[in-house]
Every structure is written in C-alpha cells, then in structure tokens.
Amino acid sequence: MAALIDTRILLQKFRGIPSIIPRRNRVKAKWAATRPKFPATGLALQNFDMNYGTQLGELWPSVRVSMLSEQKYGALVNNFAAPEVMRDLEMQGARDFVYIDVSSGEESGTAQEHSQGLPSSVLTSSETLEDTVRPALSPNIKCFLFPRGDISRFRPARPDSCGTLGYYLLDAASVLPVLALDVQEGHTVLDLCAAPGGKTLALLQTLAIRRLAVNDASVSRTARLRRVLQSYVPKELWTEDRVRITSFDGRKWGELERDTFDRVLVDVPCTTDRHSLLEEDNNIFKRIRTKERQKLPLLQTQLLLAGIQAARPGGDVVYSTCTLSQLQNECVVEHAVHLAQEEMGITVHVQDLGPLTRLFRDTFRFAPSIRLGELVLPHLTANFGPIYLCKLHRVS
Numbered sequence: 001m002a003a004l005i006d007t008r009i010l011l012q013k014f015r016g017i018p019s020i021i022p023r024r025n026r027v028k029a030k031w032a033a034t035r036p037k038f039p040a041t042g043l044a045l046q047n048f049d050m051n052y053g054t055q056l057g058e059l060w061p062s063v064r065v066s067m068l069s070e071q072k073y074g075a076l077v078n079n080f081a082a083p084e085v086m087r088d089l090e091m092q093g094a095r096d097f098v099y100i101d102v103s104s105g106e107e108s109g110t111a112q113e114h115s116q117g118l119p120s121s122v123l124t125s126s127e128t129l130e131d132t133v134r135p136a137l138s139p140n141i142k143c144f145l146f147p148r149g150d151i152s153r154f155r156p157a158r159p160d161s162c163g164t165l166g167y168y169l170l171d172a173a174s175v176l177p178v179l180a181l182d183v184q185e186g187h188t189v190l191d192l193c194a195a196p197g198g199k200t201l202a203l204l205q206t207l208a209i210r211r212l213a214v215n216d217a218s219v220s221r222t223a224r225l226r227r228v229l230q231s232y233v234p235k236e237l238w239t240e241d242r243v244r245i246t247s248f249d250g251r252k253w254g255e256l257e258r259d260t261f262d263r264v265l266v267d268v269p270c271t272t273d274r275h276s277l278l279e280e281d282n283n284i285f286k287r288i289r290t291k292e293r294q295k296l297p298l299l300q301t302q303l304l305l306a307g308i309q310a311a312r313p314g315g316d317v318v319y320s321t322c323t324l325s326q327l328q329n330e331c332v333v334e335h336a337v338h339l340a341q342e343e344m345g346i347t348v349h350v351q352d353l354g355p356l357t358r359l360f361r362d363t364f365r366f367a368p369s370i371r372l373g374e375l376v377l378p379h380l381t382a383n384f385g386p387i388y389l390c391k392l393h394r395v396s
C-alpha cells in the first residue's frame with residue numbers, strides 16, 4: 001500500500017516535516033497502481049547493458065548516458081515552402097550542417113585505410129564514392145543544427161502563406177542514409193519502409209527524382225506519412241505518376257517489381273534503441289513482444305533482400321536502422337549479401353562510406369572499426385543517433 005501513497009507526503013513524514021498538502025487535496029498517485037512490474041524501458045536498458053557493454057566496450061557508458069538524455073534535433077529545410085525559412089533558422093542561431101561540412105570538411109585518411117580488414121566476400125568499391133562524394137551530395141538537402149553542445153530547441157515550424165510548413169524536425173543523423181543514397185537527376189527511387197516519412201521528405205528535397213515509390217506495411221503509419229506530405233509538399237508535386245504510395249509487405253517487393261529502381265532505401269523496423277529506453281508506449285521490449293523482437297534480424301534480412309531485388313543492376317541500395325545492435329546491422333548486411341549471391345545469383349558490393357562520413361565528422365560521432373557500414377554514436381555534445389547505414393552497389 002505504501003507505493004500508493006503520494007511519495008512527497010511519504011518523504012515529508014520521513015523527514016518529520018508536516019505535510020503542506022491539505023488532506024482533501026491529497027490524491028493517490030495513479031502511476032503507482034498501473035506501473036508495470038517490469039517496465040519495458042528497464043528491460044531494454046538491461047539488454048543494452050549486456051550487449052552493448054561488450055560490443056562498444058569503454059565507449060558504452062558515454063553512449064548510454066547520451067541515449068538516456070534529451071535527443072538533439074535537426075531542422076530539415078522544406079524547399080517547397082517560402083525561402084524565408086532559412087533566415088528564420090539562422091535567426092534562431094542554427095546552421096546548415098550539410099553545406100558547412102561539405103564546404104569546410106577536410107578529408108583525412110584514405111579509403112584504402114578504411115576498408116582494411118574487410119572479408120573478400122564483401123569487396124568495397126571505395127574509389128567510386130571517394131571520387132564522386134563531393135559533387136554527388138545533393139546541394140538541395142539542407143538540415144540546420146544548433147552548434148555542438150548547444151541544446152536549444154527549434155520553434156515549431158510555421159505554415160507559410162500557402163499553408164506549407166517550412167521545416168521538419170528529425171534526428172539529423174537520419175539525413176545521412178539519404179545523402180549516402182546519392183540520388184541523381186531523373187532517378188527512380190523506392191523507399192521501402194517509409195513511414196512516418198522523414199526520409200521520404202528528405203528524398204523529395206533533392207528535387208531530382210523522376211518517380212518515387214513510397215511504401216510502408218502499416219496502413220495507419222502510411223496515413224501519417226500522407227499527412228506529412230500534405231503539410232510539406234504541394235499536392236501537384238506528388239501526383240500519382242510521380243509519387244506512388246502503397247502499403248504492401250515490403251518483403252514481397254521483389255516478386256512485384258524486380259530490377260527496376262536506380263536507388264532503393266531500406267530503412268527497416270528495429271529495436272529503435274532510444275525510444276525503447278525512454279517510452280513504455282509501443283515498446284518492443286515488452287514481454288509480450290519478445291518473439292517479434294527476436295525475429296527482427298530475419299525480417300530485416302528479408303526486407304534488405306527485397307530491396308536488392310528491386311534495384312536495377314548498376315543501382316544502389318542503402319540499408320539503415322536506428323539501433324546499435326550488431327545483430328540488426330552488420331550481421332543482417334553480411335547475411336543478405338551472402339543470400340543474394342547464393343540464392344538469387346545477384347552480386348552486390350559494399351560501398352565504402354568513409355569519404356562521406358569524414359565530411360561530417362565534426363557534426364557526428366562515428367563508431368570506430370565498423371567493418372561494412374557506418375554507425376553514428378550518441379554523444380552528450382552531439383546527441384544524434386544511433387543511426388547505422390550501409391550502402392550496397394548491385395553489380396548484376
């Protein structure tokens with residue numbers, strides 16, 4: 001019963017201080033009665049301490065405290081809104097990290113150094129990206145951030161005179177998979193797991209896509225994505241012939257439309273580590289969701305394979321997650337590359353993202369020694385991520 005009593009009153013009693021809350025106003029704290037015995041957030045923390053403690057070693061304590069602290073947001077500029085928005089963001093004290101880093105980033109170390117230690121089965125064609133990364137970065141994607149260590153919050157975006165919102169708040173590191181995708185003029189693009197639509201919106205900001213297929217298995221989340229597009233993109237720009245929105249099981253995409261897209265983004269469902277540590281709602285660490293959680297690597301591998309099939313030979317696929325888990329990141333990529341070759345006769349090469357991430361090393365903290373992709377580690381002075389990304393080039 002003690003747990004049902006307001007803790008403030010208990011504390012006051014304990015300290016011998018008379019309660020200042022009149023008896024009639026005292027309420028039993030509701031949370032005490034409804035709080036789960038084993039909160040999913042606590043189970044997530046236990047799980048992470050066990051797994052990431054080993055995986056990240058001495059880096060884990062600082063990543064842990066950052067993930068338990070307030071996340072830092074970026075403001076993705078909406079090119080379809082009135083241009084004053086950038087002045088507004090600058091007035092708030094924020095700067096575009098894509099432009100700043102690309103214009104001032106000095107590359108250190110070579111792609112060769114980065115790719116040392118890769119297994120021969122996943123050869124890296126590093127020089128292609130090394131040579132093209134600067135011109136390839138879309139000049140139209142702009143994401144504003146407050147300076148390192150500055151934890152100010154953005155004001156909510158205001159609609160312009162046409163009702164279009166000027167910016168979209170998101171984890172700035174989630175722009176990296178879209179930049180890595182390297183969308184070029186006239187490309188056809190598939191966003192296989194798209195809702196609620198942050199990366200779809202970033203893809204549209206490139207102003208380069210000829211046809212965009214946007215898919216998410218969840219009907220309710222697809223509806224949310226539509227609402228995002230309605231708020232940010234004038235209707236005439238996402239007509240059916242340019243933007244196709246579907247709610248299919250992405251695992252079956254390879255059966256529907258193979259060898260088609262220039263670029264495919266596979267931003268899979270995962271343990272969403274930050275959410276799992278902080279929110280009970282929709283938490284995948286709830287006991288009742290154990291099986292679903294255990295099956296994630298399988299679902300992720302199937303989705304990545306479908307994405308690889310959907311890409312045309314010569315096309316590129318970016319796989320991304322918002323977890324630190326090796327099982328959901330590197331292991332999934334390795335397994336999918338192997339299965340694509342063995343079971344589908346499709347050869348894919350892992351691309352070296354070192355040249356891209358070196359441009360952004362002043363903005364994000366990247367994990368050392370990631371073999372295939374890149375991993376953004378949360379840090380108190382740059383509290384973005386976790387975001388994992390890996391780029392695959394479909395050869396045949």
Ligand SMILES: C[S@@+](CC[C@H](N)C(=O)[O-])C[C@H]1O[C@@H](n2cnc3c(N)ncnc32)[C@H](O)[C@@H]1O
Pocket residue numbers: 174192193194195196197198199200215216217218221248249250251267268269270
């Ligand atoms: C990490 S979220 C995607 C976030 C999104 N790309 C963004 O930037 O806003 C993963 C999404 O995958 C969807 N999903 C889960 N299983 C799927 C499946 N079999 N096929 C397609 N989408 C799926 C979920 O509904 C969820 O919206």
